[in-house]
Amino acid sequence: MCSDGIPRSRTRYRQALAPKQELQKLRRLDLRKTQAARLNTIRDINRQIVLNYVREREPISRAEIARETDLQRSTISAIVEELKTEGLVEEVGEGQSTGGRRPTMLRLRTKGAIAIGVAITPTRTMVATSDLAGRVIEEREFLTDADPEKTLPEVIGLVRDFSRRNNGSIETVGVSLPGLVDPSTGNAVYVPFFKWRDIPVSQLISTAVGLPVVIDNDANAVALAELWFGRPEVSDARDFILVLVAEGVGTGIIFDGQVYRGQRGAAGEFGHMVIGTHAPVPCSCGNHDCWEAFASERAAIARYMQLTGVNASPLGFKELVAQALDGESNAKAALIETAHYLGIGISNLVVGFSPEAVVVGGEIARAWPLIENALTETIEHSVRRGLPSAIILPSTLGEQPELRGALSLVLAGKFAAAFAA
């Protein structure tokens, strides 16, 4: 332990707690939000460190945590007891001996559902339970109705059902929405696909089911899922941008290990940045020059229809990707052109933010072998020489990133540091 009580760790926790550079000391305190350091602030920090070691290195023994962190054994034991009592950590038998007694190994408690995630997307709404590690246990879905008086009661019914069947183990509900959300009030400020304005979604669900509800924009929620459950190149980055390609295009900005929200949660609306004219489809806001109108799933489908002249039964984006992966040339061409426009927008973000990584999420990530060249060529061409570029990666969150995002809104609250740095 250092004299300031902050453990010396060889991992990123040390970096998170100790200013890396002189410049970082220049942050101005927000006196409206800062409380005097409480006596147990250091204990809270140590608790989060132990919990996150178990999360990332499980199975791990108390002795291994002590070696990694320089925390005292007695401190770790006390914290582990507390985490066990709270149902966050459990013991899973004995590990290899390094001389003395065989150590008891620890891991995250995986038994039982703790969170419910609700992902409302323009087409489908998914509701699922998950354990503490983010594994989906049960899932149901239905077609989203643009009328909130139809969609929200259906959500409430499923949440209530899951909650009852889990006998009170569900602690919180996370909701992701494809539009502008104010996380502080829990209101959907504006959801362009459904024309929802100022609907108190969080309050309506919370009152009906009797559970706390955390709500956020879909891209922010997916960015949070990448931060906590993504591949290490992403989750270890302090600054990265998640680009969610779906019916629209959304971006979630992770700045210094947390979601950058801006005023009333309105940051990250890059889907509406102007990148050209005469897009193949109108944007959800009605304009024809937004990034979303050039780079969304809808734009790719419109290009495919132009190329083939097919106008009958609307083709789903999933089928378009499947056809392209099968080698169908029009489907490939439509995706590659869409990737080019996706790359133009990403170039602007890279030039403006200089993030460590940009992650592309959504169904389009499955077509990575087909689109990677078009994407990286556009970005390399646009980002000027001499400026640092970012690594561009497909998301590894799987087929339902919005659902993983909704669950992460709850789970991140368990692992994130609640203290002000």
Ligand SMILES: [Zn+2]
């Ligand atoms: Zn727009």
